Amino acid sequence: NKGDNYMNQNCYKLFNFLFTEDKYKELTYGAKLLFALLVDKEEQTRNRETKHFYYKRIDMKKDLKCSKGFIETRINELKKCALIEDVRVNYKTQDFDSNEISITYNKLSEEPYMPIPKVLLTDDKYKSLNRLSIVMYAYFRYEFQNNLKTSNNEFIDEDNNVFCIVYHETLKSALNISLPTLHTAKAKLINMNLISQKRLSIGKPLYTYVYDPD
Numbered sequence: 001n002k003g004d005n006y007m008n009q010n011c012y013k014l015f016n017f018l019f020t021e022d023k024y025k026e027l028t029y030g031a032k033l034l035f036a037l038l039v040d041k042e043e044q045t046r047n048r049e050t051k052h053f054y055y056k057r058i059d060m061k062k063d064l065k066c067s068k069g070f071i072e073t074r075i076n077e078l079k080k081c082a083l084i085e086d087v088r089v090n091y092k093t094q095d096f097d098s099n100e101i102s103i104t105y106n107k108l109s110e111e112p113y114m115p116i117p118k119v120l121l122t123d124d125k126y127k128s129l130n131r132l133s134i135v136m137y138a139y140f141r142y143e144f145q146n147n148l149k150t151s152n153n154e155f156i157d158e159d160n161n162v163f164c165i166v167y168h169e170t171l172k173s174a175l176n177i178s179l180p181t182l183h184t185a186k187a188k189l190i191n192m193n194l195i196s197q198k199r200l201s202i203g204k205p206l207y208t209y210v211y212d213p214d
Contacts, residue, residue: 010117010118010119011115011116011117011118012033012036012037012039012040012115012116012118012121013036013039013040013108013113013114013115013116014032014033014036014113014114014115014116014135014138015032015035015036015039015108015111015112015113015114016111016112016113016114017111018032018035019032019174023081024081024083025176026176027077027078027081028074028077028176029131029132029135029175029176029177030064030066030070030074030131031074031077031078032135033064033116033131033134033135034060034064034071034074034075034078035078035083035084036116037055037060037063037064038055038078038084038101038103039103039108041053041055041101042101042103050100051102052085052087052100052101052102053100053101053102054099054100054101055099055101057071057099063121064121064131065121065127065131066131082104082105083103083104083105084101084102084103084104085100085101085102085104086099086100086101087099087100087101114138114139114141114142115138115141115142116134116135116137116138117212117213119213119214120134120137120213121134123213123214125192125213125214126192126213128188128191128192129188129189129192130185130188132175132177132181132185133185133186133188133189135175136171136175136182136185136186136189137189137194137195137210139166139171139174139175140164140166140189140195140208140210141210143164143165143166143208144162144163144164144208144209144210145210146164147162147163147164148162157207161209162209163207163208163209164207164208164210165205165206165207165208166208167205168182193211194210194211194213195208195209195210195211196208196209196211197209
């Protein structure tokens with residue numbers, strides 16, 4: 001099952017506590033996404049002898065398709081919330097690729113997370129997706145997967161298809177975004193056939209159907 005595969009090594013981990021604990025709610029979605037990449041890099045180097053690991057700024061820029069300024073701002077957000085430590089090895093050369101990074105949140109192995117399929121960041125097919133769309137997809141997909149696992153018929157439509165309901169106000173609050181920004185990001189997911197939505201009647205909530213990437 002491709003969905004199960006994404007729950008393991010082929011996904012980044014977007015941790016739930018970043019959206020539920022007051023201490024982290026003001027983090028931008030970009031910082032939360034970067035934290036997912038940092039945790040992944042830390043896990044890839046788990047057998048190292050030091051607490052810290054290296055993740056070059058140039059590689060962060062490439063992986064997130066963003067500027068150096070974006071990376072530095074998001075790093076500072078994570079440091080302010082005491083989620084990471086980031087120590088420059090050589091101040092004189094200003095070598096941004098020599099930073100030693102440590103994850104300082106100590107309970108990650110116990111924390112639930114929303115999987116982000118890595119293919120969304122690595123496959124050119126999805127290059128039109130922005131960072132917000134990717135985080136939003138993870139949010140939708142997590143709710144959808146939870147409904148797949150339940151026997152509650154409340155989330156099965158007349159065609160026997162599972163759906164989820166995520167209200168716009170919930171997304172706005174969780175991602176710290178405006179309604180127009182939300183609609184733009186969601187439209188990208190619809191255009192890429194990653195989600196579809198329908199409303200049964202006026203006043204009823206939107207049913208969201210979530211699909212795995214190719």
